[in-house]
Amino acid sequence: MTSIRAVALAAGVSVSTVSRAINNPELVNAETRRRVLECADRLGYRPNRAARSLVLGRTSNVGLIVPDIANPVFAPFIKGVEAYFRDTDYAVFLADTDEDAATEVRLAEAMVERADGLILCAPRMSGMRVRAIAAKTTVVLANRLSRTVPSIALDFGPGIAQALSHLNALGHRRIAFLAGPRDSWSNRQRRKFLTAGCAERGIELIELGPYEPKFTGGYRAADEALATGVSAVFAYNDLVALGVLSRLHARGVRVPDDLSIVGFDDVPTASMVSPPLTTVAVPIPALARAASAMLLAELRAAHPDGGRVAPPPRPPAPELETRLLIRSTTGPT
Numbered sequence: 001m002t003s004i005r006a007v008a009l010a011a012g013v014s015v016s017t018v019s020r021a022i023n024n025p026e027l028v029n030a031e032t033r034r035r036v037l038e039c040a041d042r043l044g045y046r047p048n049r050a051a052r053s054l055v056l057g058r059t060s061n062v063g064l065i066v067p068d069i070a071n072p073v074f075a076p077f078i079k080g081v082e083a084y085f086r087d088t089d090y091a092v093f094l095a096d097t098d099e100d101a102a103t104e105v106r107l108a109e110a111m112v113e114r115a116d117g118l119i120l121c122a123p124r125m126s127g128m129r130v131r132a133i134a135a136k137t138t139v140v141l142a143n144r145l146s147r148t149v150p151s152i153a154l155d156f157g158p159g160i161a162q163a164l165s166h167l168n169a170l171g172h173r174r175i176a177f178l179a180g181p182r183d184s185w186s187n188r189q190r191r192k193f194l195t196a197g198c199a200e201r202g203i204e205l206i207e208l209g210p211y212e213p214k215f216t217g218g219y220r221a222a223d224e225a226l227a228t229g230v231s232a233v234f235a236y237n238d239l240v241a242l243g244v245l246s247r248l249h250a251r252g253v254r255v256p257d258d259l260s261i262v263g264f265d266d267v268p269t270a271s272m273v274s275p276p277l278t279t280v281a282v283p284i285p286a287l288a289r290a291a292s293a294m295l296l297a298e299l300r301a302a303h304p305d306g307g308r309v310a311p312p313p314r315p316p317a318p319e320l321e322t323r324l325l326i327r328s329t330t331g332p333t
Contacts, residue, residue, distance in 0.1 A: 220247075240263070263278070265282055281322060
């Protein structure tokens with residue numbers, strides 16, 4: 001491995017000048033910087049990340065914590081964050097909490113020492129815990145809003161309104177919401193919009209659960225939903241909806257003739273099952289890009305060294321709307 005001393009010798013400068021040309025290029029004149037970087041490239045020199053972190057006071061790592069990597073809705077988010085940071089000098093560390101708030105806190109605390117900043121995707125921890133982590137490092141929340149921590153979230157209102165109007169037009173006047181985790185911000189938002197939307201349209205809403213936000217949770221929820229006599233169910237997410245669909249098939253219940261189902265997320269499997277699932281689609285790739293851009297802006301503002309210039313004030317985050325995709329699991333009563 002080529003050393004920094006070899007680069008200094010080839011460029012005819014001191015070791016400290018090579019270090020400044022790479023880490024603080026604004027401190028080195030243009031011609032010297034060009035010569036140093038050309039020599040470093042020709043010799044294949046790569047700075048030692050551990051040593052560089054000691055000099056700069058940063059790790060050049062970012063942490064990404066998600067609730068469940070087995071849930072296909074998080075795959076495009078993970079890929080989006082990694083793609084965004086690929087062309088920067090930051091590496092992405094990924095952690096999975098398995099939908100457990102205590103595990104999430106423990107992982108976030110561990111990453112504080114190993115990363116310059118964190119993206120907490122749909123975090124389950126309390127607001128007090130979020131603020132405590134944010135006091136120690138740079139944090140961005142994805143799909144959860146906060147008054148004190150940089151955050152961006154999906155707007156569930158449009159998609160849910162479209163779904164309720166769709167069900168209402170099909171004659172559904174009594175529906176069930178199969179709720180997800182109690183500590184989920186998304187679950188609270190979905191309940192809020194469903195409650196308001198049903199009241200506005202004269203639809204009776206029955207909440208069941210909470211259920212595990214997985215296929216098994218939906219499989220368990222199906223019998224309870226049928227027992228209420230509703231004509232349609234709105235599932236917390238597509239995995240729950242697919243579990244309901246499977247259980248109904250096992251019981252000989254026809255979808256949508258006997259019961260209509262609406263999911264949430266539009267995971268790839270939603271369009272592959274029979275019948276294809278009506279669902280509210282969420283712009284996960286856009287959420288990943290927006291959260292990544294927000295974190296990078298925060299990091300550059302916090303670490304304007306290494307040739308970085310603090311960015312101008314960040315514009316408001318874009319509003320990421322959801323929308324209904326009508327397929328074959330909804331029909332008239």
